[in-house]
Amino acid sequence: MTEIGIGILGGGYMGKAHAVAMSAVGPVFNTALRPRLEMICASSSQSAERYREAYGFLRSTDDWRTLINDTKIDAIVIASPQSTHREVAEAAFALGKPVFCEKPLGASLEDSRAMTAAGEASGCANMVGFNYIRTPASQYARKLIADGELGEITMFRGEHTEDFYADPKAPATWRTTGMANGTMGDLAPHMINGALALLGPITRVMAEVETVHKTRPGGDVTNDDHAQMMCRFENGAMGQMYFSRISTGRKMGYAYEITGTKGAIRFDQEDQNAIWLYRMDTPEAERGFTKILTGPAHPDYQPFCQGPGHGTGYQDQIIIEARDFLNAIETGNPIWPTFRDGMEVNRVIAAAIASSRDSKWQDINSF
Amino acid sequence: MTEIGIGILGGGYMGKAHAVAMSAVGPVFNTALRPRLEMICASSSQSAERYREAYGFLRSTDDWRTLINDTKIDAIVIASPQSTHREVAEAAFALGKPVFCEKPLGASLEDSRAMTAAGEASGCANMVGFNYIRTPASQYARKLIADGELGEITMFRGEHTEDFYADPKAPATWRTTGMANGTMGDLAPHMINGALALLGPITRVMAEVETVHKTRPGGDVTNDDHAQMMCRFENGAMGQMYFSRISTGRKMGYAYEITGTKGAIRFDQEDQNAIWLYRMDTPEAERGFTKILTGPAHPDYQPFCQGPGHGTGYQDQIIIEARDFLNAIETGNPIWPTFRDGMEVNRVIAAAIASSRDSKWQDINSF
Amino acid sequence: MTEIGIGILGGGYMGKAHAVAMSAVGPVFNTALRPRLEMICASSSQSAERYREAYGFLRSTDDWRTLINDTKIDAIVIASPQSTHREVAEAAFALGKPVFCEKPLGASLEDSRAMTAAGEASGCANMVGFNYIRTPASQYARKLIADGELGEITMFRGEHTEDFYADPKAPATWRTTGMANGTMGDLAPHMINGALALLGPITRVMAEVETVHKTRPGGDVTNDDHAQMMCRFENGAMGQMYFSRISTGRKMGYAYEITGTKGAIRFDQEDQNAIWLYRMDTPEAERGFTKILTGPAHPDYQPFCQGPGHGTGYQDQIIIEARDFLNAIETGNPIWPTFRDGMEVNRVIAAAIASSRDSKWQDINSF
Amino acid sequence: MTEIGIGILGGGYMGKAHAVAMSAVGPVFNTALRPRLEMICASSSQSAERYREAYGFLRSTDDWRTLINDTKIDAIVIASPQSTHREVAEAAFALGKPVFCEKPLGASLEDSRAMTAAGEASGCANMVGFNYIRTPASQYARKLIADGELGEITMFRGEHTEDFYADPKAPATWRTTGMANGTMGDLAPHMINGALALLGPITRVMAEVETVHKTRPGGDVTNDDHAQMMCRFENGAMGQMYFSRISTGRKMGYAYEITGTKGAIRFDQEDQNAIWLYRMDTPEAERGFTKILTGPAHPDYQPFCQGPGHGTGYQDQIIIEARDFLNAIETGNPIWPTFRDGMEVNRVIAAAIASSRDSKWQDINSF
Ligand SMILES: NC(=O)C1=CN([C@@H]2O[C@H](COP(=O)(O)OP(=O)(O)OC[C@H]3O[C@@H](n4cnc5c(N)ncnc54)[C@H](O)[C@@H]3O)[C@@H](O)[C@H]2O)C=CC1
Ligand SMILES: NC(=O)C1=CN([C@@H]2O[C@H](COP(=O)(O)OP(=O)(O)OC[C@H]3O[C@@H](n4cnc5c(N)ncnc54)[C@H](O)[C@@H]3O)[C@@H](O)[C@H]2O)C=CC1
Ligand SMILES: NC(=O)C1=CN([C@@H]2O[C@H](COP(=O)(O)OP(=O)(O)OC[C@H]3O[C@@H](n4cnc5c(N)ncnc54)[C@H](O)[C@@H]3O)[C@@H](O)[C@H]2O)C=CC1
Ligand SMILES: NC(=O)C1=CN([C@@H]2O[C@H](COP(=O)(O)OP(=O)(O)OC[C@H]3O[C@@H](n4cnc5c(N)ncnc54)[C@H](O)[C@@H]3O)[C@@H](O)[C@H]2O)C=CC1
Known part of the structure; x- marks a missing residue:
């Protein structure tokens, strides 16, 4: 059982859902990796801080680059609007960090293609949030x-x-x-x-x-x-x-x-x-x-x-x-559905x- | 309350359903016209006779022209395959007799057009069997x-x-x-x-x-x-x-x-x-x-x-x-759905x- | 295929339902006996006459004794309130006529016992209307x-x-x-x-x-x-x-x-x-x-x-x-449910x- | 936001459910008190240790007295068979610790009465697990x-x-x-x-x-x-x-x-x-x-x-x-359903x- 530092981008509808999931997944599935809610990022520092406290994160930020660059963060969950998905995912992959991205993968097919290429080139885990x-x-x-x-x-x-x-x-x-x-x-x-x-x-x-x-x-x-x-x-x-x-x-x-x-x-x-x-x-x-x-x-x-x-x-x-x-x-x-699946x-x-x-x-x- | 002589073409699935309906409709709806099951027509005289007895018709025939020409028959129900609909309906209208025709109206759009024209020209009641x-x-x-x-x-x-x-x-x-x-x-x-x-x-x-x-x-x-x-x-x-x-x-x-x-x-x-x-x-x-x-x-x-x-x-x-x-x-x-509705x-x-x-x-x- | 003269007592909710049923049962089930709607009886001669016309009976009466005594009536359907069931059924059985009686069989257990005894003694068909x-x-x-x-x-x-x-x-x-x-x-x-x-x-x-x-x-x-x-x-x-x-x-x-x-x-x-x-x-x-x-x-x-x-x-x-x-x-x-079943x-x-x-x-x- | 040390008795069906719930409740409901999974207790030290690891508790024990006496434990969840409920609850209340007890409250009405009395006397929070x-x-x-x-x-x-x-x-x-x-x-x-x-x-x-x-x-x-x-x-x-x-x-x-x-x-x-x-x-x-x-x-x-x-x-x-x-x-x-509600x-x-x-x-x- 090893801890893993999780950073979540977005604290709204899905940001919360992923925060709860990361809190519960260990006891539910007896996972080998155990999430530590390291940092949450939202548009403003006030909202980010509010989410931090509500969901139990250690730290908060209003800058997604701070989030992904943080050395205590081992994996990123993107739960912000589609317009942000590509830029963040590409940056995270460049740092060798696994990314879970909410659906739809990209804001356009072009975005999705680029994200898939970046993910696959990085060799990092990449997954899309098709929950139903x-x-x-x-x-x-x-x-x-x-x-x-x-x-x-x-x-x-x-x-x-x-x-x-x-x-x-x-x-x-x-x-x-x-x-x-x-x-x-x-x-x-x-x-x-x-x-x-x-x-x-x-x-x-x-x-x-x-x-x-x-x-x-x-x-x-x-x-x-x-x-x-x-x-x-x-x-x-x-x-x-x-x-x-x-x-x-x-x-x-x-x-x-x-x-x-x-x-x-x-x-x-x-x-x-x-x-x-x-x-x-x-x-x-x-x-x-x-x-x-x-x-x-x-x-x-x-x-x-x-x-x-x-x-x-x-x-x-x-x-x-x-x-x-x-x-x-x-x-x-790779775990289904990967970015490639999202791109399809x-x-x-x-x-x-x-x-x-x-x-x-x-x-x-x-x- | 007046009797009306009914002739049904076909004694299968729908022929039976219409025979039962004509037997029950009077008491159910207290209709002014009361059907008399005058004659049933099927492909062979044996099957027609079998249907006659089963459904309680007075007479049977294996010739649809006999059916529609019969003077005791005031209205026709066509419950035979689509290929037969047009010829029978046109002949009945020519005799000034109302026709109820099972769906689909004609075997083709052309047939339906012709049937609608014939029905409207005759001024007779014409209706299609869209029961659902x-x-x-x-x-x-x-x-x-x-x-x-x-x-x-x-x-x-x-x-x-x-x-x-x-x-x-x-x-x-x-x-x-x-x-x-x-x-x-x-x-x-x-x-x-x-x-x-x-x-x-x-x-x-x-x-x-x-x-x-x-x-x-x-x-x-x-x-x-x-x-x-x-x-x-x-x-x-x-x-x-x-x-x-x-x-x-x-x-x-x-x-x-x-x-x-x-x-x-x-x-x-x-x-x-x-x-x-x-x-x-x-x-x-x-x-x-x-x-x-x-x-x-x-x-x-x-x-x-x-x-x-x-x-x-x-x-x-x-x-x-x-x-x-x-x-x-x-x-x-005219009562919905008319032949025109069926043609549509x-x-x-x-x-x-x-x-x-x-x-x-x-x-x-x-x- | 033999005709059978049917007399129905009551022309309300269930009297109508049985009138329709007797009109439709022949064609539906190809029965050996074919009902003839001989006479309907209701509380007043006006209502009886109205039912007669609506349901297609040949005659009407406001006296149930007239109904059951009529020689053209071979079988009785009792579709009047429970208080009337016993007297009518007993009288019909005494004349050797089959009785179908709406539920509940009698207005009391005592009535039902008497009706069952009368039905069985007569050797006539007797049946109760448990339709569901x-x-x-x-x-x-x-x-x-x-x-x-x-x-x-x-x-x-x-x-x-x-x-x-x-x-x-x-x-x-x-x-x-x-x-x-x-x-x-x-x-x-x-x-x-x-x-x-x-x-x-x-x-x-x-x-x-x-x-x-x-x-x-x-x-x-x-x-x-x-x-x-x-x-x-x-x-x-x-x-x-x-x-x-x-x-x-x-x-x-x-x-x-x-x-x-x-x-x-x-x-x-x-x-x-x-x-x-x-x-x-x-x-x-x-x-x-x-x-x-x-x-x-x-x-x-x-x-x-x-x-x-x-x-x-x-x-x-x-x-x-x-x-x-x-x-x-x-x-x-005997056909289930008999009067005995109703009495149970x-x-x-x-x-x-x-x-x-x-x-x-x-x-x-x-x- | 204050931490609270939780001790759970039992690691089976319901012990797990409560461990997951205590992990998720903070982010879900933004609670003022935040559970810390302090210790889990089961029948054997092996099973207790297995549960500890799976559910993410800090410590484990096979002795329920150790559990309730532990100073880092502020509240007890009883998720063991009914036969154990009374003894454990009474002991916990004696120490002034709140108890959540799975249904049925006691193994008998007598047990439930005693537990209710103990809970009320202690002034501690007491609640029964009627989840549906x-x-x-x-x-x-x-x-x-x-x-x-x-x-x-x-x-x-x-x-x-x-x-x-x-x-x-x-x-x-x-x-x-x-x-x-x-x-x-x-x-x-x-x-x-x-x-x-x-x-x-x-x-x-x-x-x-x-x-x-x-x-x-x-x-x-x-x-x-x-x-x-x-x-x-x-x-x-x-x-x-x-x-x-x-x-x-x-x-x-x-x-x-x-x-x-x-x-x-x-x-x-x-x-x-x-x-x-x-x-x-x-x-x-x-x-x-x-x-x-x-x-x-x-x-x-x-x-x-x-x-x-x-x-x-x-x-x-x-x-x-x-x-x-x-x-x-x-x-x-007090929060519904209390032990008194369970006793009813x-x-x-x-x-x-x-x-x-x-x-x-x-x-x-x-x-
Ligand atoms: N899988 C599912 O069932 C659902 C998926 N989604 C997806 O989840 C994503 C997020 O949607 P919602 O949670 O509904 O949105 P939301 O509006 O509830 O929350 C968005 C969050 O992102 C943050 N944010 C936005 N732009 C940011 C930026 N540039 N930098 C930092 N933080 C930023 C906001 O502060 C906010 O906390 C979307 O891609 C959406 O399509 C949404 C709802 C359901
Ligand atoms: N509205 C609805 O729910 C349904 C409508 N239909 C329609 O009803 C019509 C009849 O279909 P079914 O009753 O299923 O067929 P069926 O095969 O059960 O019966 C056809 C009857 O027509 C007779 N027949 C056929 N050709 C004849 C001819 N040239 N002269 C005299 N009698 C002839 C046959 O002897 C037979 O009695 C069709 O147009 C069909 O599309 C059929 C089933 C359901
Ligand atoms: N099986 C079922 O689903 C149902 C059964 N029933 C039963 O059917 C029987 C009749 O009930 P409904 O039809 O609802 O009653 P209703 O009130 O609709 O009709 C009763 C009929 O009986 C006639 N009637 C009453 N007393 C009479 C008398 N002394 N002489 C001649 N005619 C008389 C009335 O004129 C009327 O026509 C009852 O025994 C009732 O329990 C009623 C409704 C549903
Ligand atoms: N609310 C609900 O939906 C449900 C409630 N329950 C209730 O939850 C309670 C526990 O039932 P389950 O979880 O199904 O049982 P289980 O058999 O799955 O687990 C019982 C646990 O209690 C431990 N245990 C038993 N005796 C012990 C002792 N003396 N000391 C320490 N640990 C001991 C066992 O080691 C085991 O971990 C029961 O009171 C039951 O009625 C059970 C299932 C559903």
Whole structure:
């Protein structure tokens, strides 16, 4: 058991989640490396100091360079807006420090490419924060498909829908400006990464990306409210996706239905502790989707609780990520999803945006 | 209360459903016109006679011309394969007889156009068998949208998914031959009609229509197993649909989610007695989808049962159709969905098939 | 195929349901006997005549003796209030005419005993209207248990809950007077019959029967609003039930969960086309309740529809009852549930009421 | 922000959960007191040392007296079997140290009484580990009822059902011996505490407590497999409960339905992030249970996540408990549920067991 000094950039929504995760991951997973909350960085020294005290860091700063340069800091977690990801990650890699970066990897495909190159050149652990695919349920889904339990996959349907901008009177903010902060930048990456994890590479896409509410109190909206996509997977399956921040009533609508020749899976993050499995090889009168509650028989559940159906939550996903990041650092082995995986997501997004602009199918290979 | 002589063409799946409906509709809805099951027609005289006895018709025939020409027959129900629809309907209209025709209206857009023209020229009642939209739940959804209860509609997502051909080893039959019998011919019409009923006209589509299992025991498959579609509605809403006969695990997956600026609706025919409504104007802590069980407060429920939540079923949808057909005949007023409405569905389907063939968006106006 | 003259007593809620059922049962089930709606009887000649016309009977009367004595009437359906059941049934049996009687069989255990004796002495078909247990789902549940698929049953939990008197301001009516019309008279019989059908005889009960709202606008309430019961089955299983007409939010809460050593079943009439089955002998990671949609593989479904998941409704249950009643008449074989089965239900109810009064366990044998 | 030295007794299922909670509670809730994992105690020095390392404690011991006497330990968490609770708690209180004790408070009512007296006499913070009632959903339910949103409560139905002993071939262990370890000792306390929290005091009970599988491989079973209970609340409501460790298919069946004159609530821990609310005062056509996903608008949710519907899990409940325990220590104010609250639960259990033994109603006041 060795201590490792952690520096987190950002103390907001995700900065806090990672601070908690780094505090809990040791006892939960009995990790070899034990995080020490060394320093937290935020935009102002006041907020940084406030976060330091709240989350239990030893020190704080308002300068990200101070953070990454600090010799007591062995690994960096980037939990600041997408616009900052590239610069910080490149600098950290240059210092030989492992980086965990929140999604989306870069603010653009170009950024993601550069970050991936930097990460790989450095030989440092690099990982992207796609947390939803880490639930025991979705990990299990991935395993079932990989094991061929659903047969040949014929269809993937996925969505990432929330409704925090459903109200047309919700005011304009930084979130309503800049492609990296719209639905394709903010929400789509989770589900596209999920699709890639579950089914493998996407080869082409046809999309419609749209701003529904073009002005909001406080200003014009310059990024997308929702988008839909048709796609094709390398394994031959057809795909259909929908992403939205204006999907009235949906709070955490990360959901998918995967159809195969031998069975099917349905999952909805709003009930993240259940996964629905259909198997064709049951007697006709007993066929139906089985609502399986996750438990010790499913990946990464047992460390959180010995009882099936007792449930894990959002924060636990971040703890699972922390475990993997620490493992990657300890073992030197790349851990999924690496920056390269994050960059693959950005390629699909870039292709989708181009497809929408040009109203035509786009090959992922061209991106 | 006047008797009306009914002739039904076809005694299979739907022929039976309409025979039962015509027997029950009088007592259920206290209709002014009371059906007399005058004659049933099927491919062979033996099967026609068997149906006659089983369903309680007075006479039977194996010749559809005999059926429609019979002077005791005042109205025709076409419940035979799509290939027969046009010829029979045109002949019936020529005799001035009202026609109820099972979906899809014609075997092709051309057929549907001709049938619509014939029906309108005759001045006779003409109606198409889109039964799923007749549930109390979907009628209520339609009303909520029309009344503006969901605000401006921003997104429509629909599917009609079943799995009767999910097994790649299921043998080839007539159903696996001919575009009118594939998924776009057989299943898509229900959901496209539903979309038109709920949101209004579609202006353009982009689709992928696909045969997944190209051969089956017994022969090649010449029509589509599944299809997906992006579309735009005249009211500005974006649309996404999926149709499939190979959707493993789905039995009656006629489902939709409709998102508006003030609320949303979710419905799945597999639980046809519930409709889920979300309203944004509730206190935040109480927001969620309300599972409303249909009851006397919803359209066309009370005649079936005085108790809410007691439930209606598939057959009841057909009884509701019969009521409307009888009303149309009695009053001389056109009743939704007319042949024209059925033809509009065929236009969208034709555009979708063209879109898939040419890999590009198609305007409905060109069809 | 032979015609049979049907006389129905009562043209309200259930009188209509049976009139529709008798109109539809022939085509649905291809019955050997074909009902002719001969005469309907109601309290006044005006209402009787109105029902006659609406439901399509040949004649009407306001005198039940006229009804049962009529020589063209071969079988009687009693769909009038419980207070009338005994007198009419006894008179009909005396004339050698088969009787279908709505639940509860008699207004009291004494009535039910007398009716059963009369029915059995006459040798006529006699049947009670417990419709909820006739759904394909509940028939299938019954079969699974009988076949030992759940192993040894350890627990039965059941409820029949509705909320038509949940509002304390709902006015007093005849329904709020007389034990036969309270919850134990009106709703409990369905679930107790269900329990007996699914698990077999009950040996003892401990109950609490209660009037919550003792006065209502318009008068005092003299019967029970809700009741709970603990019981023991002859097969050793423990039982727990709840009955209520004030169960706010519940519309058709006929629901049960049955636990066995090898599996379990959950069912709720509010989603009557689904039944949930759990089997212990599945791999741990795949264990869960399977939501089975009823279809042609389940009892009495196929005659209503060839497609699984397409759904049956309330009215269809009554059609299934009509089929069984006609079969009993045709074959001369008793058909479940006979008057004796209905009387067994009344015994349990009488024991429960006594238990509540005396605050102690009661053996069913003493009733 | 002050450090506080924590000693945990037991490193198994709950010992780990509390160790994780004490590590995470600071950053999650920004607590004034910050736990230092000072020492862990287990049955053997080897296991204690293993736990120390895994969970990150500074020291370990196999002697609980060492633990509580240690001057660096300011507060004790008892997470060892019920047989140990009393002796340890009394000794800790004697030293003036706050105690958090896992449920059930004592191994018997007598133990619980003594522990409560000791705790109150000491003036130290004392709290019992009823975690399920701490979910945002159940806290919200409690608030709705307290605020009168459901009107007058007429019925409470609750269950705590799991199936870890459903298989009759599951071997005998210490869990199958001793009343404190059976279903009434192990599971019932959670739901009884829930009932008391939600509705207030219970005045009398009538129960059946039963061992279904009297022998298991390895020995005889001397405690109960399941139990049912009828009860009455001081507020007049009727109650019905069921507890079981043999409820095949149920994994975390802590569920309740609460009926009032103005509304109703349904909750099932297997979907712990949803709570179903029915309000009578909605237009009839829109009435139904609303599935509310917990979010920042509900108690204790926001510290875990800013997004509604993102979900909390089992471990988060323990973190909420840790926050309350630290608050109680810091402020000196008693925090629900105190030992006295835990003792009230034991009184109901004692009365239920007596009721089952004597087959009669028991007043809680006599216990
Ligand atoms: N995986 C997931 O579920 C989620 C991921 N995210 C991602 O996490 C990242 C952060 O988002 P939130 O936590 O929601 O943002 P936030 O606005 O809540 O917090 C951002 C933090 O970054 C700090 N910051 C911003 N610019 C800085 C700079 N130049 N130097 C130092 N500190 C700076 C701010 O002071 C603040 O503490 C984004 O990339 C976002 O896409 C956000 C929410 C959920
Ligand atoms: N609305 C709905 O839910 C459904 C609609 N349909 C539609 O109903 C129509 C009939 O389909 P099904 O009942 O499933 O077919 P089916 O194969 O069960 O029955 C077809 C009937 O038509 C008769 N028939 C065929 N050709 C004939 C001819 N030339 N002359 C006289 N009789 C002829 C056959 O003898 C048979 O009785 C189709 O258009 C189909 O698309 C089918 C199933 C469900
Ligand atoms: N199985 C089920 O789901 C249900 C069963 N029932 C049972 O059906 C029976 C009838 O109940 P509803 O139809 O709800 O009652 P209702 O009040 O709707 O109709 C009663 C009918 O009986 C007639 N009637 C009453 N007394 C009469 C008399 N002395 N002579 C001739 N006609 C008379 C009335 O004129 C009326 O037509 C009851 O026994 C009730 O418990 C009622 C509702 C549901
Ligand atoms: N709130 C909840 O959800 C749950 C509560 N519990 C309660 O938590 C308590 C502990 O149960 P589990 O963690 O399941 O047990 P466990 O068997 O997993 O762990 C018990 C621990 O106590 C230690 N221990 C036992 N006797 C000891 C002694 N005399 N001195 C020192 N250490 C001793 C053992 O070494 C072991 O580390 C029980 O009271 C149980 O009822 C248990 C499971 C769930």
